[in-house]
Amino acid sequence: MENSILLHSGDQFHPKLPIFAIRLKKLSVANGYSREQMWRIKRIKATGKSSGEGASANDSDEALQDTIEKSKKVLAMQQDLLQQIAERRKVVSSIKSSLADAKDTYDDGNRSLSNGTLPIAAATPSTDVQKNTPTAITQDFVESKREVKRDLAQEGQLKTGTLKAAQSDERAPPLSRSSITASSQTSSTVSSAKRMLNVPPETSKSSQETPLDVNSRKSLVDVPGKRIQSYAPSSLKQSSAQSHVEQKSENLEGSSAKKADTETEDPVNVDEKPPPLAGTNVMNIILVAAECAPWSKTGGLGDVAGALPKALARRGHRVMVVAPRYGNYAEPQDSGVRKTYRVDGQDVEVTYFQAFIDGVDFVFIDSHMFRHTENNIYSGNYVDILKRMVLFCKAAIEVPWHVPCGGVCYGDGNLVFIANDWHTALLPVYLKAYYRDNGMMKYTRSVLVIHNIAHQGRGPLEDFSFVDLPPHYMDPFRLYDPVGGEHFNIFAAGLKTADRVVTVSHGYSWELKTSEGGWGLHEIINENDWKIRGIVNGIDTQEWNPELDVHLQSDGYVNYSLDTLQAGKPQCKAALQKELGLPVRDDVPLIGFIGRLDPQKGVDLIAEAVPWMMGQDVQLVMLGTGRPDLEQMLRQFECQHNDKIRGWVGFSVKTAHRITAGADILLMPSRFEPCGLNQLYAMKYGTIPVVHAVGGLRDTVQPFDPFNESGLGWTFSRAEAGQLIHALGNCLLTYREYKKSWEGIQTRGMTQDLSWDNAAQNYEEVLVAAKYQW
Numbered sequence: 122m123e124n125s126i127l128l129h130s131g132d133q134f135h136p137k138l139p140i141f142a143i144r145l146k147k148l149s150v151a152n153g154y155s156r157e158q159m160w161r162i163k164r165i166k167a168t169g170k171s172s173g174e175g176a177s178a179n180d181s182d183e184a185l186q187d188t189i190e191k192s193k194k195v196l197a198m199q200q201d202l203l204q205q206i207a208e209r210r211k212v213v214s215s216i217k218s219s220l221a222d223a224k225d226t227y228d229d230g231n232r233s234l235s236n237g238t239l240p241i242a243a244a245t246p247s248t249d250v251q252k253n254t255p256t257a258i259t260q261d262f263v264e265s266k267r268e269v270k271r272d273l274a275q276e277g278q279l280k281t282g283t284l285k286a287a288q289s290d291e292r293a294p295p296l297s298r299s300s301i302t303a304s305s306q307t308s309s310t311v312s313s314a315k316r317m318l319n320v321p322p323e324t325s326k327s328s329q330e331t332p333l334d335v336n337s338r339k340s341l342v343d344v345p346g347k348r349i350q351s352y353a354p355s356s357l358k359q360s361s362a363q364s365h366v367e368q369k370s371e372n373l374e375g376s377s378a379k380k381a382d383t384e385t386e387d388p389v390n391v392d393e394k395p396p397p398l399a400g401t402n403v404m405n406i407i408l409v410a411a412e413c414a415p416w417s418k419t420g421g422l423g424d425v426a427g428a429l430p431k432a433l434a435r436r437g438h439r440v441m442v443v444a445p446r447y448g449n450y451a452e453p454q455d456s457g458v459r460k461t462y463r464v465d466g467q468d469v470e471v472t473y474f475q476a477f478i479d480g481v482d483f484v485f486i487d488s489h490m491f492r493h494t495e496n497n498i499y500s501g502n503y504v505d506i507l508k509r510m511v512l513f514c515k516a517a518i519e520v521p522w523h524v525p526c527g528g529v530c531y532g533d534g535n536l537v538f539i540a541n542d543w544h545t546a547l548l549p550v551y552l553k554a555y556y557r558d559n560g561m562m563k564y565t566r567s568v569l570v571i572h573n574i575a576h577q578g579r580g581p582l583e584d585f586s587f588v589d590l591p592p593h594y595m596d597p598f599r600l601y602d603p604v605g606g607e608h609f610n611i612f613a614a615g616l617k618t619a620d621r622v623v624t625v626s627h628g629y630s631w632e633l634k635t636s637e638g639g640w641g642l643h644e645i646i647n648e649n650d651w652k653i654r655g656i657v658n659g660i661d662t663q664e665w666n667p668e669l670d671v672h673l674q675s676d677g678y679v680n681y682s683l684d685t686l687q688a689g690k691p692q693c694k695a696a697l698q699k700e701l702g703l704p705v706r707d708d709v710p711l712i713g714f715i716g717r718l719d720p721q722k723g724v725d726l727i728a729e730a731v732p733w734m735m736g737q738d739v740q741l742v743m744l745g746t747g748r749p750d751l752e753q754m755l756r757q758f759e760c761q762h763n764d765k766i767r768g769w770v771g772f773s774v775k776t777a778h779r780i781t782a783g784a785d786i787l788l789m790p791s792r793f794e795p796c797g798l799n800q801l802y803a804m805k806y807g808t809i810p811v812v813h814a815v816g817g818l819r820d821t822v823q824p825f826d827p828f829n830e831s832g833l834g835w836t837f838s839r840a841e842a843g844q845l846i847h848a849l850g851n852c853l854l855t856y857r858e859y860k861k862s863w864e865g866i867q868t869r870g871m872t873q874d875l876s877w878d879n880a881a882q883n884y885e886e887v888l889v890a891a892k893y894q895w
């Protein structure tokens with residue numbers, strides 16, 4: 122009794138008993154007893170009495186019995202848990218060794234994965250198993266799949282002899298463009314992999330599927346639903362399973378748990394790679410865009426679609442890009458999968474081509490509707506483009522079901538689509554109307570990115586018939602504005618329906634809410650403000666890097682870095698002057714412009730400033746395509762000022778790179794600019810931007826401050842020729858008179874981290890927010 126009072130007074134231990142108390146605590150934790158239970162046991166053992174005042178000997182026996190029973194149960198639970206851990210480790214080992222076998226099989230030239238090398242149980246762990254699977258094991262499984270995918274790709278690369286260095290780690294720097302290869306999968310591989318994964322058999326080529334035919338689709342979906350859970354469980358489940366295990370593990374702290382750990386230690390885990398940067402946020406991500414560089418590009422959208430996914434993959438996500446196949450691209454191979462979708466009352470067949478490059482699955486949708494439009498991917502009128510995009514969005518949304526990448530379909534669990542601009546704004550609507558409204562793709566989310574709100578997919582209300590949706594879906598498309606009156610608007614519907622919306626800079630996300638910047642959609646933007654976020658684009662630092670630039674390796678151009686800037690850049694400038702037929706002079710400032718010839722880009726402001734410029738000792742080169750009158754204007758400038766101006770009408774990636782390297786100054790007087798990539802490229806090449814401080818230009822070009830020697834270029838606040846002239850005048854003065862300041866601006870620009878890695882992290886936050894949104 123005395124001991125009891127001394128020791129147990131609301132955790133106030135007697136000062137003489139701390140060691141005993143600590144030992145008691147350790148023992149209790151190790152055995153899964155509460156400290157109080159332990160104390161009771163010890164005391165009963167010592168005194169033969171229970172602590173309950175006035176309790177009988179029988180009571181104490183019962184209490185002891187009770188406690189012993191409980192402890193037995195706890196021990197049994199521990200055993201059970203240890204058993205489970207051991208079994209799951211075995212499963213993981215067996216998956217890994219099976220995958221290694223599978224790889225060997227491939228290396229031997231036998232392309233079949235269906236010979237039982239990958240146990241079905243391992244490839245498709247049941248939902249029950251999954252429920253209790255610790256995250257690490259699930260993670261292992263995902264990693265294993267990645268390894269297979271990588272192996273397949275590498276194998277393809279080795280076979281085609283184009284692999285320069287095996288990509289041993291997905292988080293390693295991406296391979297150079299020259300290492301682009303296809304993941305070659307024969308249709309037999311595809312079908313065997315599907316069998317392996319319980320993927321429903323291909324519907325026959327003649328089968329006609331329309332996404333509206335929900336009943337017929339249902340049977341198809343039920344199976345993928347299970348399959349999805351098998352290899353990409355929703356992380357909600359994952360986290361609850363995780364916490365369940367963690368809770369149990371707490372009881373295992375101490376020696377027994379440690380023993381269990383060593384007993385069940387799996388040798389394959391010893392040299393495990395560090396976890397992905399994305400950690401537990403790892404997701405399946407499918408970016409869907411109407412263009413994707415380097416295969417198709419008319420502007421910045423193509424650049425983003427080609428680069429952002431690689432950065433997301435570097436963070437550990439499984440990432441796919443889906444784009445139309447406008448031409449016969451070299452790398453992607455026919456996956457053998459064929460589907461039919463209904464467009465404007467016609468059944469249109471699509472085929473899926475794929476390649477695995479720099480850690481990303483690229484899937485190209487082939488159809489007669491896209492073919493041979495390579496040179497003008499937005500050819501035809503708005504209805505023609507709309508029909509193509511209806512087909513594209515319908516087909517893209519089912520890619521995760523039908524197209525095995527590296528032998529394994531993505532499935533629709535833990536999946537987020539990233540749609541881009543109006544062309545793919547139908548995707549969030551289809552995801553909801555065809556699937557989620559019907560209980561399918563429950564864990565799939567969509568994020569819509571606004572690259573340019575000025576293009577919206579507007580038409581008369583009757584155009585609703587083209588998008589093939591139930592009548593009650595008319596409302597999200599209906600928009601009234603003073604310019605268009607009541608009309609059909611695809612971007613409007615996408616913005617309302619997407620789970621989250623991203624735009625490409627903070628400045629632009631603010632401008633979109635104004636009547637000037639929202640182009641009629643500002644009210645919708647304001648209403649959906651809670652789900653909109655501005656994320657500044659990054660740049661592809663492999664593609665746009667003066668040290669690596671493949672377009673600077675001939676014709677007198679040279680690669681250069683910050684260290685070799687003072688020699689390399691003048692050499693590129695001389696090469697550019699020579700190539701353009703301009704006087705080769707180092708002392709004359711060479712001003713560049715690259716962009717779509719569109720009122721957006723402020724070409725008219727340059728035109729107004731040309732007479733002033735021609736009074737200066739400068740050279741001007743403008744590269745662009747677009748509105749015919751603006752193209753004509755460029756030609757005219759060149760004719761009028763042949764010794765100083767070159768107007769290059771056309772789309773030439775090589776010339777864009779060379780101008781970026783050879784010019785001293787880049788003009789971007791855009792009237793609005795959601796982000797702008799050329800100013801970012803320019804800064805990376807030591808070329809100083811002079812920009813209208815709007816949207817992303819304001820976010821990325823801090824004005825030069827001569828007093829503090831800070832800043833990255835020159836800005837002007839209103840889109841007026843006078844302001845452009847003023848800013849350009851100061852820039853020229855610094856170029857001529859203040860070389861040190863000029864070099865300082867160049868250095869600051871070149872040493873910025875403009876990579877996609879920061880942006881990818883921000884995108885990840887948006888994707889996670891979408892994932893947990895119901």
Ligand SMILES: Nc1ncnc2c1ncn2[C@@H]1O[C@H](COP(=O)(O)OP(=O)(O)O[C@H]2O[C@H](CO)[C@@H](O)[C@H](O)[C@H]2O)[C@@H](O)[C@H]1O
Nearest residue numbers: 420421572716717745771772773774777795796797798799
């Ligand atoms: N004639 C030509 N020849 C060769 N290359 C040419 C070219 N004309 C343009 N380009 C290239 O196309 C890209 C243009 O990208 P921008 O971001 O500057 O503009 P764009 O308005 O198309 O993109 C929209 O989407 C992007 C991406 O989000 C936003 O940055 C931007 O603000 C928004 O308007 C650059 O890579 C540029 O070099």
